[in-house]
Amino acid sequence: MTVMIMQKTSSTQSRKHTDNRTVKHNLLSSVIVTSLLITSFIAQAEDSSFEEAWQYVDLYKNEQGDYFKxxxxxxLDSAWNDAEQGEFNDTSWRRFRFGFKGKIGELTGALEADINLNKSFSDSYNRLxxxxxxxxxxxxxxxxxxxxSAGFTMDGKTSSKKLLTPQRNNLTNNLWFTAEYFTGVSVKGKLNDGWTYNTGVFSSDDSDEIGFSDTSYFALFSVSKTLSKSSLWEQGLVSVDYVYNDTHEAGNTRDFSQVISFSSKxxxxxxxxxxxxxxxxxxLGQSDVIGFVIMPYYQQSKSIQWVSRYTYLNSKNENGVRLARYESSVTSGRGDNYQEIYAGVNWLANGHKFKIxxxxxxxxxxxxxNDGGEYGGWGVNLALRTYW
Incomplete structure (x- = not known):
């Protein structure tokens, strides 16, 4: 019996050792590949012909400003998480979208599909x-x-094309409606003295295409003010977002009846x-949640950004807070208090159009x-982002 136990223990330790070596090998490989790509990208960032490649997406344009493109x-994401509760590592296609945009006179149109490159071609279409x-x-x-798009909160109204971190902050992940694209009508405009607004009404229907029939609706109102230059800042912007959500069990939104966000840049x-x-x-059983994010960053040059972030969330009741994307792959439970410290760097070869x-x-x-939501650990994320 003792021999069997020792053999089983030895086997378990061997598997853990092998798993750790695999994780470290994958991480090291990702770092090496990224370093090589970065060296190439920084050189390309100085090459105007690299930026000119984006002109090939323009299929038609005229002097009146009409276009079709x-x-x-x-x-692409490579993620590694090592927590007290377990480990997770993966490299996968994060997003692929393809479509067309056009303009004729005062009318513009867009049609774009979300495609999952991690699946076979026949199963790859997700939605519009x-x-x-x-x-x-x-x-x-x-x-x-x-x-x-129905954008609110700091990262929720920032396109994934232009995020300063590989993933949106976890405050946005909890409060924003992460499906992002909803059928509705909105009006945005500019007012005097640096004021802008964006307001709309959307269906919470979870249709993959255009849908009005099921569930209910939510209303969004956002207002922003560009601040005058002062001794403390060269540029300043403050915003308020308010959402009223007629929550429905089948709705494609988070279960919050109201969300309010105060953000600044x-x-x-x-x-x-x-x-x-x-x-x-x-x-609908979801606890009230409150939190904040502070994200200082330094623009070293046209091609390099250094970014840091602190995130804090707290729920009034138990199990009101979700973990972030890759953390939830370690443990899927929920908790009541979340904190995160992040530090990273962005290399931009053509602005946000091509970056690591x-x-x-x-x-x-x-x-x-104490039902599976406790978490504590490190994470590393390497990401390639490009758009056209």
Whole structure:
């Protein structure tokens, strides 16, 4: 019996040792590949012919400003997480979208499909993201209808094409409606003295294409103010987002009846400071959640950004907070208090149109209910992002 136990223990330790070596090997390989790509990208960033390659997506354009062009994005992720609760590592296609955009006179249109490159071709189609028409009512006001992005919170209203970190912060992940694209109508425009607004009503239908029939609706109102230059900042922007959600069990939204977000962006020389303070009023069993994000970053050059971030979330009741994307692959439970510290660097070869992002984070989740949501560990994320 003793011999069998020793053999089993030895076998278990051997598997763990092999798993650790595999994780380290995958991580080292990712770092080496990324380093080689970075060296190439920095050189290409200085080459104007590399940027000119994006002109080939323009299929037609005229002197009046009408155009017809290809659109899309391609994103690759390599993630490694090592926590007290377990490990996760994976390399996969994060997003692939492809479609068209066009403009005739005051009308613009977009049609774009979301495709999963991790599946076989026959099963790769997910849904339509953009499927909309817009009308420029005047030079300051635009009306958009059918399926388009409903953005709120700091990262929720930032396209995945232009995020400063590989993944959106976990405050946005918890409060924002991560399906992002909904069928509805919205109006955005510019007012006097640096004020802008964006307001709309959307169906919470979870249709893969355009859908109105099922579930209910939510309304979005956002207002922003560009601040005058001061001794503390060269550029400043403050925003307020408010969402009223008629929650429904079958709705394709988070279970919050109201969400309010106060966000800001400040710039002084090469330093930037972005922040978000948000609150969600829970419904359908979801607890109220409150939290904030502070994200300072330094624009070293046209091609290099250094980014840091601190995230804090707290729920009124147990199991009100979700873990972030790759953390939830280690343990899928929920908790009540979440904190994260992130540091990373972005290499931009053609602005955000072609970039590599690398970051490391340490995050924790408390779980008063003690039912599988506790988390504490490190994560590394390497990402390739391009769009056209």
């Amino acid at each position: 290809l659109s899309g994005r391609l994103q 993201t953009d499927a909309n028409l817009s009308w420029a009512m005047d030079d300051r006001t635009k009306l958009t209808f059918l399926k388009h 400040f710039k002084s020389n090469k330093w930037h400071l972005d922040s978000d303070f948000s609150y969600g009023k829970g419904d 992002q690398a970051g490391v984070q340490y995050s924790t989740m408390n779980d008063k209910a």
